[in-house]
Amino acid sequence: MDVTFKIRRQNPDVRDLEKPYWQEFVLNDVDPTDRVLEMLHRIKWEQDGSLSLRRSCAHGVCGSDAMRINGVNRLACKILIRDVGERVQVEPILGLPVVKDLIVDMTPFFDHYKQVMPFFVNDDPLPEDGRERLQTQADREQFDDTTKCILCACCTTSCPSFWANGHYVGPAAIVGAHRFIFDSRDQAGAERLDILSEPNGVWRCRTIFNCTPACPRDIEVTKAIGEVKLAIRKGTNVGIIETSAIH
């Protein structure tokens, strides 16, 4: 089948191309099971080498190729032509400054992530036997969902609250904090809850739910944010997450 791609482009380095514009490309012999990323590569490799995008693993794990495809945030490598049809519109993700074509400046996104202490804290002496700290599988599963995050920014850049206020830490940073807040081995939960109860923390979330369907890892982002809100209200990270019975 033939597929038409309409791509939002911009190159600050070339006169007359500094402002955003749309360009169309037609590809022949497209298979419905082809990934959108492969098709963008075909455009780049066969028609116009200047088309610029980030990508690496090409199977939805590294988080490089988040873009807005037919108006929805997706990883280009994790969405197939049969899911998007014969006319495909591709734009950079929203809310971050565009560097060139589909490439945005990710610095503000990672800065927000770094704000929430996204690292394990436990200052107790290590186990005397020189072995691992203990944890039950049920405790491990409490935060399983949020460990899946690949920091692709699909959630944060689909969030109208983030579009309206770039200072809001955004869903991805909250997911990053959630992973540690509900880890029974970690000791900095209270500090993270303090950070997230600031004006640009969780309360900017209006439960619009854009983030959850945007997540290519199927993390229940809005639910995770809700659990952090609840933990702040109750002043504790204990007893917030209903544990499903251990498998």
Next chain:
Amino acid sequence: MQVHKHDAIIIGAGGAGLMAALYASKGGADVAVVSKLYPTRSHTGTAQGGIGAALGNLDEDKPIYHTYDTVKGGDYLADQHAAKILAENAMEAVIELEHMGLPFDRTSAQRISQRRFGGHTRNFGEELVRRACHAADRTGHMILQTLYQQCIKNEVNFYDEFQVVDMIVVEGSVAGVVAIELGTGEFHIFHGKASFFASGGWGRCWSVTSNAHSLTGDGAAIALRRGLPLQDMEFFQFHPTGIYRMGILITEGVRGEGGVLINNVGERFMERYAPSAKDLASRDVVSRAIYLETRAGRSIKGRGYMHLDVRPQTVNRYFAEEGRDRADFIDESTVERKLPDILDFCRTYLGVDPVHEPMPVQPTAHYAMGGIPTNVDAEVVIDAAGRVMPGAYAAGETACVSVHGANRLGTNSLVDLVVFGRRGGMKMAEYVKGVDWAPLPKDAGAEIESEFERIRQGAGKSRPGELRQLMQETMMENVGVFRTEETLQRGIQDLAALRERFYKDLQIDDKSRVFNTDLMEAWELGCLLDLADVTARTAQERKESRGAHSREDFNKRDDENWLAHSLIYQRGKMSDPSYEAHFDKKVDLSLWEEEVQQGLPEAQQKFRPVERVY
């Protein structure tokens, strides 16, 4: 050119680079991590099944068993003292990862959970052992995230999206590297007392690969071009289970959980090729079996792929045949819980649900056993005698210690990068305390800048994408799982023709500076062409079959003549280089030698090179 000065420059932000960064900074060094990707995009994150360590949380296990499996898996080309260090250090390294917060799955005793993996056995091959420590089927993701998080905690300096394109060599030692800031296209000098290459592999030399697009072997190619040798380049692993045509990896953990490979007549064919380990024989063995089944007309629909079946009814049927405990039997929820990402890949890309249908798989180019030669402290060595190049370090897939020998065991890549990243980081912290800054040459960076200008001006007719595809096809066809003199000759000729077009007829559409991926991909293609070339040439010269290097015209291992590492050097102009390969770097056989000294009879010597049987 802007100059940045740091004690230690680390090139690459995957597992090896981040581990080195953490331990070098803990050792007091001022560290900079320079990476062409944001650290969390690194390929370590795609590792699935687990990291091997003889913790013995579920089965009796010892590091010496892990050492044995590694040496045997490597078809006796691994350096035995290095394999021993790998296995011993693996335990502390995994425990340290847990202490850094890595969310491993847990046993009922609340310890790190472990699973079976190919070639990992108890008591010198007696039976498969649960050794692979796992976090679902995304262990690499968890390692990468945890290390990056700890680097944030320790305030390590990151230069994200700075692509290293050259190293600065001053009187035989390394004074730093040259990098392009992708966002601006500007060249920067990183002046360091030590430079640590942790830049990953080069699976993109082949058309069907599990490797990320960014795995173009930049670090190894830079080293080769600056006169350093590369070791054991003829050994490149094809993982038996890539998704048909796409190459996306399906973890060996699937078979670790009981999944089996089935041919077009419904036979579990690995029983014939490896009667004991069966589907969990080492990867080279399983990949060859798939090719041989295909040649015998037993691939599914005659298309060169097999079925990988992890449906509970199939798994349990074979478990019952083997007399396994009923408690080991699996159900749908086991598969869902233990292999969530695999299910997601198959459902997304194939519309196949592995809980109800088998997965179509074929061998996929996966891992470079060879690379920049190093000793066990990640110091780069430049000759057969092991002479160290001051200030140069390497670890992870880009390096060759050698612990993997002729074929790497599953999970040992993660072990390699944490163990040798850690050892190298510590060593480097010590080293930078004791040396002065080498002065930068005046023209540092000028040569590579003009090379990039040459590429950028390319106004010929050959697009990098087309040349890359042709290279990948010839490598797959001629320098793949099976090789002969004829195919290797053809591969070398094809590569020479592609190199000619690359240097004389390149077409670059994007002439701008900002984030010029057209330019960067072209330069990366040059790296791939060099690495493909040295792979084909060392493969042609090694006239035996060993591990992943399978010569149909020399189909036996030949220890008498070939139990040695290869070192290959590149000389002359980049557009028309000559190569010099030596096969005189001794394999360390110290564990076997100890056994001989102890007067053990041959039958009791575990580390004597013998024919591999799985």
